[in-house]
Amino acid sequence: MTSADKISTRAWVRFLLIAACPTVVMLAIVSAALIYIDPYWVWRASPPWLIEGRTANDNLDNKMRFVKAIAAAQQNAELVWVGSSRVYRGVNVGCLAERAYNLGVAGMMLDEAQTYIRLTSQRVRPRAIVVGLDYFMFGSLDRPDPIDPAASSVGWQLQARLQSLVSRDAISDAWKLPTRSATTDGRWLPNGFKETVPRSGGYTTSVQNGLKLGRIRTDPRLMSLLPAIFDEAKRSGVNFKFYIGPESDAYLALIKRDGDWQDFQAWRAYVAETAKQKGVEFVDLAEDHPFAHFDWSAGSSDTWIDSMHFAPPVGLYVAKALGLAPASARC
Numbered sequence: 237m238t239s240a241d242k243i244s245t246r247a248w249v250r251f252l253l254i255a256a257c258p259t260v261v262m263l264a265i266v267s268a269a270l271i272y273i274d275p276y277w278v279w280r281a282s283p284p285w286l287i288e289g290r291t292a293n294d295n296l297d298n299k300m301r302f303v304k305a306i307a308a309a310q311q312n313a314e315l316v317w318v319g320s321s322r323v324y325r326g327v328n329v330g331c332l333a334e335r336a337y338n339l340g341v342a343g344m345m346l347d348e349a350q351t352y353i354r355l356t357s358q359r360v361r362p363r364a365i366v367v368g369l370d371y372f373m374f375g376s377l378d379r380p381d382p383i384d385p386a387a388s389s390v391g392w393q394l395q396a397r398l399q400s401l402v403s404r405d406a407i408s409d410a411w412k413l414p415t416r417s418a419t420t421d422g423r424w425l426p427n428g429f430k431e432t433v434p435r436s437g438g439y440t441t442s443v444q445n446g447l448k449l450g451r452i453r454t455d456p457r458l459m460s461l462l463p464a465i466f467d468e469a470k471r472s473g474v475n476f477k478f479y480i481g482p483e484s485d486a487y488l489a490l491i492k493r494d495g496d497w498q499d500f501q502a503w504r505a506y507v508a509e510t511a512k513q514k515g516v517e518f519v520d521l522a523e524d525h526p527f528a529h530f531d532w533s534a535g536s537s538d539t540w541i542d543s544m545h546f547a548p549p550v551g552l553y554v555a556k557a558l559g560l561a562p563a564s565a566r567c
Contacts, residue, residue, distance in 0.1 A: 319368030338428030
């Protein structure tokens with residue numbers, strides 16, 4: 237290479253570096269702004285949208301699967317509780333003696349539960365993982381876009397964190413935050429639990445009348461995943477506890493009315509028998525509890541948010557039934 241060629245090459249390199257500087261600076265500014273605003277609550281304990289402790293952030297609901305997949309992997313938790321909205325609304329993990337994270341996700345199906353279980357056992361490595369199993373998790377219902385099965389991988393986690401720092405979605409979600417008011421549904425806590433606002437009689441009546449449980453028929457594909465999930469739990473070296481949660485008399489009446497009772501009972505028997513065969517800890521609390529009655533026309537009670545969702549006192553009962561110690565001073 238001649239001296240002229242070397243000079244030309246150096247000039248091009250210098251030009252490219254100078255040209256790239258504005259882009260690098262802009263990316264740094266955007267990333268810093270997104271870390272400050274933290275639209276997904278994964279970088280800061282107290283982002284600016286926390287107003288007097290209220291989480292006025294719809295991203296935590298609308299992108300729950302994405303948000304909790306990142307947040308869960310960052311936890312230094314001794315216990316992680318996995319399940320559906322019945323978990324994130326009904327289990328206040330702050331009432332437990334151990335440092336715990338609530339990995340409840342709305343409408344979680346069994347294949348998603350498998351992904352979150354892998355994520356938790358591989359990335360968090362807590363002392364114990366509790367998994368709430370619901371009838372609809374095994375059913376053939378329409379559902380939101382599921383979490384990526386690769387969410388437990390290092391590559392997915394790195395990409396997700398980068399997306400929360402520099403992406404069009406993150407910028408858009410952060411930009412819209414200041415114009416939103418605090419949700420009337422309740423408030424999220426850093427441990428993944430949502431303090432749910434008590435429902436009116438009109439709301440709980442609409443839930444009772446709107447539940448179409450006749451559409452829930454156990455899906456053979458999802459049912460077939462259960463033995464593999466139990467096997468993975470046994471191999472993980474983590475203490476797993478599986479359970480079927482308490483049901484209200486109002487919810488059970490709907491199952492009987494819609495003709496699903498035989499399928500529901502067969503599902504319970506299948507879960508119990510599979511757990512026994514695989515040697516995993518399992519408790520069925522669907523009917524074996526003292527909180528059965530719920531007057532769905534009168535609004536939320538001390539023990540039920542609506543026909544499907546039990547309230548935190550029932551969640552604490554579940555924890556005790558699983559041998560988990562409560563921290564009575566906190567609740």
